[in-house]
Amino acid sequence: MQVSIDKNSGYCFGVEFAIKMAEDEMEQSDKLYCLGDIVHNDMEVNxxxxxxxxxxDREELENLHDCKVLIRAHGEPPETYKVAIENNIELIDASCPVVLKLQHRVKTAFDKMEREEGQIVIYGKKGHAEVIGLTGQTLEKAIVVMEDSDLEKIDFARPVTLFSQTTKSTKGFYELSKKIEDRIQAAKGAPVETVDFNANDSICRQVSNREPQLQKFSQENDVIVFVSGKKSSNGKALYQVCLSENPRSYFVESESELNPEWFHSSDKVGICGATSTPMWLMEQVKNYLESLEASTLPA
Structure with missing residues (x-):
């Protein structure tokens, strides 16, 4: 059995930066608070x-005073910074630069939409840390859309500005954008004018570029082992990319979930993961697979 790890998989810049900041800070102190899981991977969190x-969590943050708290790559709403000032909390801000830029764009667009009686719509998962940070820029007025049923929250007779959570699927974003455009046309009975609908593809290219890379990687291998935390939105999306190209794709959190019956001794096995998957975990999976005795696997 031949086993390889996808060189494009693993942490994105934002996650890698946040973990490095946390580790550097903990070298000087034996305790550092982190608002939410630093990454959607339980093994790395542990x-x-x-x-x-x-x-x-946010409730615990309000009761902390005179300490240090790390803000992870997902970013935070303005309320978090306000609490930190009131409670004399030093924030170690590891917000991803891509997310910070998007927060600024959302805030600017929201101010414009308020003047024009329009709406900010965010393609993302309600309750996701990044989405909480984005809706916080809009006084919680942004409409979060994930499923078709969520479209009912939008007033298609009023202007709409659309953004996306940075880790969502590019395909999903453009499909949603087309549905909104069609609804606006139906509501107005006329072609969409630029002032009525503004769609902003705000998906991180470091994330979206992984889709074509994973498609190719999935085609090149007989079996795909996708390693990711089950809480990772990015992991769920990228696993579906693998599965669509290779039906012998398996989603695992660690090597303990591997089933030897999935593999044949003649297989080329590819290991890949989400932007929240540490390289050390994929290497652990690779070592386990290479330790399987060829004699115990089907030919």
Missing amino acids: RLAAKGLVVI
């Missing part, structure tokens, strides 16, 4: 917890 990273 590794950092052993070093002193304590995960807290």
